[in-house]
Amino acid sequence: MWDGIIIGGGLAGLLAGIRASERGKRILIISEGVGSLTYSSGALDFGDVEQLQNREKHPYALLGEAPVRAGMDYLQMLFPNYQGTWGVTQDLLTPLGSPRKASLVPSGQNAEALQDAQQIVLMAPEGMKDFFPELIKTNLEKAYPQCIVYIHPFRVSAFESWYALGKSVTGMEYARYWQSKPGLEALKRVLYCMTQIFFPNQESIKNKKSVIIFPGLAATFSDPLKEVLSKAGLPVIEMTSFPPSASGHNLYCALKQKFKSLGGELLAGTGVQRIESQGKLCGKAIVRSKGRFTAFSARSFILATGGIFGGGIEVTAEAAQETVLGLPLYVPAEWTKSEFLGEQPYARMGIEVDSELRPINSRDKEVIFENLRVVGRMLAHWDPWSENCGGGVSLATGWFAGEKL
Amino acid sequence: MSFVQEKAENLDACIKCSACTAMCPVAAVNPLFPGPKILGPDAERFRLEGLQLGTTLLNYCSKCKTCEITCPSGVKVTEMITRAQEDAQMSGAGKTLQLRVRDHLLGRAEYLGKLATIWPNLTNALLRVPLFRKFLEQILGISSEAPLPAYKQKFKGSGPGRQSKKQVVFFPGCFVTYNDALTGQAIIKVLEHNGFEVIVPPFHCCGTPLEGNGLVREAKEIVQKNLALMSPYTQAGVPVITGCTSCGLALREYPSPAMSGAEHHELQTYDLFEFLWELHERNELREDFKEIQISLGYHASCHLKAQGIGTPSVRLLRLIPGVQVVDLDQGCCGLSGSYGFKKEKYVTAMQIGNPLFNRVRRGAANGEFQTVTTECGGCQVQISHGSGLKTEHPVWVLMQAYGLN
Amino acid sequence: MTEYQVVIVGGGATGVGILRDLSMRGISALLLEQGDLAHGTSSRFHGLLHSGARYAVKDPESATECIEENYILKRIAPHCISDTGGWFVQTQEDTPDYVEQWIEACAKAHIPTHEISPSAAYMKEPLLSKNVLRVFEVPDATVDGFKIVWANAKSARHYGGQYKTYHQVQRVVVEKERVVGVVTKNLLNGEEFMVHCDIVVNAAGAWASQIAGSIGIPLDVICDKGTLLAFNQRLFQRVINRLRPSGDGDIFVPHETITILGTTSQFVASAQENNPQEEEVKKLLSIGGHLLPGITKHRVIRAFSGVRPLHREDHDVTAVNEEEGRNVSRSFALIDHEIQEGVQGFISIVGGKFTTYRLMAEKVSDWAAAKLGNATPCRTATEDLLPEIPEYLQKKAAQLLPCAPVGKMLERLQEDAESVLMEIQRDPRKGQMLCECEMVSVAEVEKAAADVDTHHLADIRRKTRLGMGTCQGAFCTYRALPLLWQKKEKYDALQDELRDFLNQRWKGIRPILWGQQLRETELTRAIYASILQVGEN
DSSP states (O other): OEEEEEEOOSHHHHHHHHHHHHTTOOEEEEESSOOSGGGSOSOBOOOOHHHHHTSTTOHHHHHOHHHHHHHHHHHHHHOTTEEOOTTOOEEEEOTTSOEEEESBEEGGGOOGGGGTOSEEEEEEETTBTTOOHHHHHHHHHHHOTTOEEEEEEEOOGGGHHHHHHTOOBOHHHHHHHHHSHHHHHHHHHHHHHHHHHHOSSTHHHHTOOEEEEESSOOOTTOHHHHHHHHTTSSOEEEOOOSSSOHHHHHHHHHHHHHHHHTTOEEEESOOEEEEEEETTEEEEEEEEETTEEEEEEEEEEEEOOOHHHHTSEEEOSSOEEETTTOOOOBOOSSOOOSSTTSOOGGGGOBBOBOTTOOBBOTTTOOBSOTTEEEOGGGBSSOOHHHHTOHHHHHHHHHHHHHHHO | OOHHHHHHHHHHTOOOOOHHHHHOHHHHHOTTOOOHHIIIIIHHHHHTTTOOOOTTTGGGOOOOOHHHHHOTTOOOHHHHHHHHHHHHHHTTOSOOHHHHHHHHHHHOHHHHHHHHTTSHHHHHHHHHOHHHHHHHHHHHOBOTTSOOOOOOSOOOOOOOOSOOSSEEEEEOHHIIIIIOHHHHHHHHHHHHHTTOEEEOOOOOOOSHHHHHTTOHHHHHHHHHHHHHHHHHHHHTTOOEEESOHHHHHHHHTSOOGGGGTSOOOOOOEEEHHHHHHHHHHTTOSOOOOOOOOEEEEEOOOHHHHTTTSOOHHHHHHTTSTTEEEEEOOOOOOSOTTTGGGBTTTHHHHHHHHHHHHHHHHHHHHTTSOSEEEOSOHHHHHHHHHHHOOOEEOTHHHHHHHHTOO | OOBOSEEEEOOSHHHHHHHHHHHHTTOOEEEEOSSSTTOSGGGSSOOEEOOSGGGTTTOHHHHHHHHHHHHHHHHHOGGGEEOOOEEEEEETTSOHHHHHHHHHHHHHTTOOOEEEOHHHHHHHOTTSOSOEEEEEEEOOEEEOHHHHHHHHHHHHHHTTOEEESSEEEEEEEEETTEEEEEEEEETTTOOEEEEEOSEEEEOOGGGHHHHHHTTTOOOOEEEEEEEEEEESSOOOSSEEEESSSSOTTOEEEEETTEEEEEOOOEEESSTTOOOOOHHHHHHHHHHHTTTSTTGGGSOEEEEEEEEEEEEGGGGSOOOOBGGGTEEEOSSEEEEEHHHHHOOBTEEEEEEOOGGGHHHHHHHHHHHHHHHHTOOOOOOTTTSOSSOOOOHHHHHHHHHHOTTSOHHHHHHHHGGGHHHHHHHHHHOGGGGSEEETTTTEEHHHHHHHHHSTTOOSHHHHHHHHOTTOSTTTTTTHHHHHHHHHHHTTTTSOOHHHHHHHHHHHHHHHHGGGOOHHHHHHHHHHHIIIIIISOTTTO
């Protein structure tokens, strides 16, 4: 018998698992995939918390400010290299080199140094997939007109056979390489060569008006890597990446590792077919193991199945349903709008909950299951993309559910 | 739902996120390999038009199923690639004569085993002769450096004895039968210690090496033979237990007896520790463990992960007082059955396993753990070969805890 | 040059067919198209090369035309056609009387039919409904509209013909009751200028009445909107028709990697009304489900609509009415405006179907040639549209791109194939796939982006299939950006190109937003709104 079973191992699910395990609970996370962190930039958006808190039924409104702050503080406590101040957003770079903001940013991605810079060296690893240095240079020049941007192409012998075949090297492959032993050595050489070209006399480094932008690099969770970069003598700014993203994936791995080190078990690669319940209590998760079903019992459950993308909500031509328990869904009357990147009502579909994140009946607001909480994308009445609060809601609700389990 | 319909729906599920390719251990080290997305769902839409794409590259897939475990949409990528290999084989594309002969040989683990265990010492001696290994490499394409496992005295099964209330059937698998009879005997001892009579019918190979080498028809035949041997017991509700996780995955994917004409009943197959854990949940497991002060590094084999049952051996071993288990979580060991024995794949296999070998060496060097344990025979051989550290089946820890060795 | 013998208005199949035919006869001709070639009806149709069996009962003349053209096109343009064959399938809901009628009518029209047993049918098409009573094979095939249009255009150029895209004809110019030219506007730079000619051919399809209207001639073109669904994969290997009086939603057409189900019919006010609606989608699914059980479980990647330009008389059973100067075939009408309205040198061609484009072009070219005193006979029925792709190129392509459907790439590129392959050989990185769903290489997209008549991302899409696959542009839109940027003089600001393209794709996804396509949409929104932050700026 587990203390808690969390269905869904994405950001919200893992955070809940970590907090609950920290509190001494025996937790099992069952996850079909790797969640959506691998596609994310690695930076976490909280959005305009004040404004969203006043939006009726928004998760921020249901929880109140404290858990949202707690979510932010908790992640920083877990990973001190994730930095953010309440109410303040930081600068970082999109994969196209244009500026953007986020609330909680891995330190390597913080692009503040660009504000005062006069010179930018854009590192351009040979053959990197989905990386367009010329375009990035143009966007950087537009955003930081006081800067001169130099593109510094370089090769690495470890990938020579890729280059010869014309096979692109993904950002994730480069990022992984830099963290390896030979990669660290290679990085030292690459940085050295670069400084010889652009900063032949040490003085120009000391004036600190130059910045290096380095795509395909995610140093946040690697101390040896951070050390090598610090020796460069100049700020090194990571770029966020087109999916799949090394930074996002690293955050996922760090969360997973933390969870396991606290004694939690992660059953990945398979899904929960259904949860057996009696009255208002959920009892067993029936898991679709290969060839058979396996049952796991728990005192408490957390539904973190990721909404439409995660498979927690299945929408057919006729109807929409919540896949694990068949919980009632809030479905907006209007479905779409013509401006693709604007507001899209369907995205607010989800499960309505009380202030304890327990699923409720929309008519009489009665709690449907007392030992089940819903977190993350499964909640109704919010949209990570038009509200820019994906990270915030996941952290806040995940922390809250882990705290209350 | 018909098979064709299921296939079609499964292909439709792919949302092209590339997470599978980002996690593929082969694609990470071998630039020739396009990756599971391209060879799987991308190419599949063209295969439906009769086009056979990348036939020479399909064989680089190691069938580790990391793609399937990673996929957020449940796409059966490895299955698609395997089917494509079958089709390519039938139309004669893909392999040279030499490789076809070799794969015919390596696929027949059972026959090789029978042959080799006629005089195991001679076989092992021969396999240690460098000239002979070079000869094998030249003529058959079997890498001269590959860690071909040593053969031991053949494992002997036993038929049903006195009528006992609690019976189980043990499926030893080729590794136990021909290379590691002692582990088979240990498994039997542990089950007997818990009051079970263990029956071992003269099972054949589970079929995985045959399928892995493209001998699909032979694999299907051998499956039927095994089912026939199992059926008198499974009809009586006797569970089938195996200690090898690849056999475990194969058995879980065996067609339900209803499809082979017998009366419909569910095939009860279990991984050893999955079975023991269920006994523990029912309070039927003997937990008179001796204390063992040991820290173990645990490697979850790819085929265990693909079974979707979590890591039951970790859970169970942690019940033993004094035992600490460190989940290594370093991906695939690289061997993938006979994949890493092949001349053209040996280096790839070692590169894939490199992060795991390094992790093992590091952990052993800094005292984090004393030995490494994993259920898969292939992984045991590969990890020992790559890291120099002895790697054993976790049942040995249990044997020690029961005081049986 | 602004003086030609003939100006053709409209760059759909008919227009380019006429351009080629005239050029082959040595007549100087210029084609003006307001958008990209084939951006009208010719890129929004079913993709079916009719055997004519569908019209055998109700319109035997049209049926005969179809089967003849079917054979001709298969001979002259095999690279644009996939000879899948087709079936007519009678289900339990369909009346047996019609079946007998149909068999007889096909025989009369010389359309070969061959009955096979339902069990044999299921072996070949396992997804077909089991409620099938009788199955007949017919020589239906599938045709790639873009390929044929481009092939005609390129061939026409080869013979001296010219075409300009993004040139909208503002009005026809008439002096003393004869045509002297047209005024056209270059939509890219706003420049207006006059082109002098002796003859104007109005092949503007759904816009034909506007062209005729520019000199006060009423032309009764009915805009008939038809909506189609594109399924994510090839569900059938051949065309599947319902064996019943022609109605909505009764044909499945396998097309490259997808399957197209169509169609509907609804009169609309203008050619601009080509937004697929949810009711149309639901209707198609409900009817299509009779042939494909469990249809709603199969992923639809988009819905799209085309507007058919029908001539009003198509709706009455026709009689050839020589007096009114209308050479009316059941399927299309040539209207010589000299006879009716007294304007010399102006002809409109209305109606018709894609399958008979070449015949329509022949008839128009015959008329024009006669007017110009040119006696060169028509050769389009016998001369290959495209040269065969040489063996050595096929081998080279297979060797350079072992994991890509190179045959398709070569067919799309035609005479540009060699230079693209050489580019890949020179820089293997250009052999990487830019659009991974439809397997379109970087080199090919680069080539299309640099083409003189490519002005928008959608033009690249039509030429290469970029964004037409499963992900509907989620990934390849981003990857195309640097290529557009390299030629930025030709394109709008990247942000605008990107947003326009995504909105265009969105138009076709909104009415089918469920299942896996909904999940895909969420991923796409995450990429562009959050990671790339395109929405904000």
